[in-house]
Amino acid sequence: MTAQPPHEDPEVPNPWQELDDLYAVRPPWEIGRPQPAFLDLARSGAIRGRVLDVGCGTGEHALMCAGLGLDVTGIDLAATALRTAEDKAQRRGAAVRFLHHDARRLTDLGERFDTVLDSGLFHLLAPDDRPAFTGGLHETLRPGGRYFMLCFSDREPESGRRGPHRLSRDDITEAFEGALRIDSVEPATIEITLDEVGIRAWRVAMTRT
DSSP: OBOOOOOOOTTSOOHHHHHHHHTTSOOTTOOSSOOHHHHHHHHHTOOOSEEEEETOTTSHHHHHHHTTTOEEEEEESOHHHHHHHHHHHHHHTOOOEEEEOOGGGGGGGOOOEEEEEEESSGGGSOGGGHHHHHHHHHHHEEEEEEEEEEEEBTTSOOOSSSOSOOBOHHHHHHHHTTTOEEEEEEEEEEOOSSOTTOEEEEEEEEEOO
């Protein structure tokens, strides 16, 4: 299944194409294993049921969930990353479905899930794209379903380069108001290959009521 992104202004750099280009080498967030903040969720039993990994990249979190015996779908717009994810799944003998699909169009999947994982997708969305994503989450999650997000925090200094949005607690509350109930916003770290300290982040847990 393929869903193309909405029309983009040709005068504005396309972040999705830029991400795909990064996967032709190795982006700094590609650490070759699940992020510790999400590995902790898996170990605690918080991830359950049918799982959707939005912005799945090369599939480490989807494969982690498959290792728990869960039914997992990963979606991304970076075709290069998806090819790597499929290769990993084949080598590891893991049953994961990977789709080239736009997370801003979740309802187009026509499916419901119990858990949605988001490691580094939401903080890439332009503010104007957030309502489509959060509304899609509300429709895609079953009642009682959980959404777990790992995103850049406003505690992380600006780098001077265009990159992920640094999000405050208020930004998160405003973005998801009316879509999901926020259960917790905890300081966390996104591990990267360029810096042993990593990126200051938030791990957010939400519930579809």
